[in-house]
Amino acid sequence: MANTPEITGPISQEDIEAAEKFKNEANEYFKKQNYNSAIEYYSKAIEKNPNNAVFYANRSIANLRLENFGYALIDASKAIELDKCYTKAYYRRAAAHMSLGKYKLALKDFEYVTKVRPNDQDAKKKYNECNKIALKIAFEKAISVDKKEVNIADSINLDAMTIEDEYEGPEMEDGKVTLKFVTELMEFYKQQKKLHKKYAYKILIDVKAYLQKQPSLVDIKVPDEAKFTVCGDIHGQYYDLMNIFKLNGLPSETNPFLFNGDFVDRGSFSVECIFTLFSFKLLFPNHFFMSRGNHETLDMNRMYGFRGEVTSKYTSQMADLFTEVYNWLPLAHCINGRVLVMHGGLFSKDDVTLDDIRRVDRNKQPPEDGIMCELLWSDPQPMAGRAPSRRGVGCQFGPDVTAAFCDRNGLDYIIRSHEVKNDGYEVAHDGKCITVFSAPNYCDTMGNLGAFITMNGKDLTPKFTTYEAVPHPDVKPMAYANSFFSLLCQ
Template structure:
């Protein structure tokens, strides 16, 4: 970015004062969790005075809150460039690095602060905590290499798990999910009770076995007069998931659903959400579909709460098993060969076909580029062409990219999720790219509506139902998130 002198010479006192006023207004929006408005005003402050590191650091934390990790990283780096001694900017950049799974780079920032401020106890503590995470991850990787051939699902001994007499919750029948089981499970969860670990493990093992047989792109057939529902991110908001079923009916063979990724993380009822969804998957395998999202990944689960929640409610071994299961979730679905549904978006290249997606080897953590990464991470933009991702992963794609992809593959439009929208949905790219987001008042702070899409098989015209958040027990979002990461993002 060019400095102000290169454009207009020295910054006037009037611009300095105006910038500071804009920054103060932005801070008020930030306190109200109105992050987009805050970013807009921080940006205006930067236009007036591009030499103030605080404005960039403040915009960085607002972008972090919106999961715009790429922008957050860029802003924090600019703040450091402007003021090498600005500790907060290093912390912001470290949080952005950690969000992107780049823990060693985060550690370097903490290390730098401890060197320039050797008596700063807070810096020393942050360096120590980050170092623990880096060492723990290195240890986990070493173990996974040693145990490369170990399949967690195969190593679980269900017969050794006894159902205690005092357990009065839902039970599988002959080891199978039934409608009675899932109905009782949903009520049980509303009372904040826990499914027995034997049944929980059995569900995971059975879901994995089913998903392993599925292609990376699943074709869905919907009859002309049949209804089909697509839901976006749920993010551990169990009571809002129950509200979707109240508004739209329970999943069944005559009421099929597709949940489009990000079932977990952020919200603190992720375990309840995922076991309910997996139960419906086993009950109606050909009428209930689930796509992988960017939060069905190890790095996200480690930072944003799911791994901590599973370890707290069950065991770290079960958290590892979830990682194994998530690796087999399909990456995309295609409805009646006309509507493509994926969590994130389209690609950095124009030549991607549906067959290319079908051939993706998905049994892994997503790479940092390529088809799998972009299906989980990319976002649309209003401008033509492509741009680097605001998230630091995937790409941003314009209406021309969407049109080219649709024409190449004989499709009508795409549905994706991945982004909070005030109305719960957004229709972009001349109606060809639709975003649906199903977690209302995301993280108890965003104030957005949730939405889901219904259509019939004949015309596949999207109809939108929106709804507000419903009350939930007093467990805050991110309650199980990495405490050190939470502290950095304050």
């Protein structure tokens, strides 16, 4: 995002007209869901005429679509500074606050609009809805404090759950996940059918018990001649996940995988994705790995659909259990001591070591700063040094930061995910920072390819396989997302 230009004098009519032209071009890109180009042209409009609040508000919504919540917040605030009665700018800022879990700040924006426009029924409605959400979350937090000793996994009575005679789906054998179970489950899900709740709960309880014994940084040993695959974000795109397995083979002891976070949210088949992945984790615990992403968190799941999807397909109790399980997902993996894989990126401090990651107490919701937060949220930048994150969480780190981190920790390079890339992957920072993103045509709108990385244990040279999105049933992305949030982002 371009910096806000300094206003040095009166703006010419020529610049005002040029700015309008850039804005109109940006609007066309926005309609085509090409948000990066839209941002570029809104920025050009701002350079020509930095006094127009609409340009900032429009760039704010484009940044929201790209999950650049920090930049969206800055732009909305600038629009408000220029026009204190500009309702849409308050809505944009509220959406950015809500995306960052700052519900009280979002509420303040709506409260202000209702004061300056007391007859605006739409503003009043949004205020009331936001207030409901804030009160509900405050209530949930109060309950969680009161019940923090309660272990949901231990409170589930599987024996009391009966398998009905009419259930025709996959079944565990002696309470265990088998290859037959997973194979049948994947086909069952393709037909849009639902796994029995008894097996669903059993998977979650067993996965949690396994993950609790794992360190925050898992070391993976890949033999010299063995193949290893790393996948990025899946985001509930179940049919694209199936395509990965079609292209690369099913996970097995001779075909190990690492899925690098953001298995859920956005896409509306997140339940199917996560139970398939967790089943493979139980089937091949030493050859199938899963890192936590920033969307394996409560605030993200509330806003972007996973919690709503689980509650719709099962129960709110199961949604709470997922939160409990996600808290135990490892934060990073190190392949043969030479390649570090994490969802987000590197750190705001220079002296972080692999041992520091190993020592992180991960059984919690991510804090707003520090190692755990940055592993889940940070992004690379082409410039040297560091910068505040455009997302409003984590940091941005340059090639010098990556090189120094790799040197300090004896690494060849790092792999991370977290960002849509047109080709499904990007090699940056002189080959030392690789991004892989495995959800093609993200949210049915971005038009990007998906990708996964394969390597052998000897030289660990990354090879990239890219692929297009495959058809899926007519269930739109964000179908289970918080409807109020969707309303704000119109």
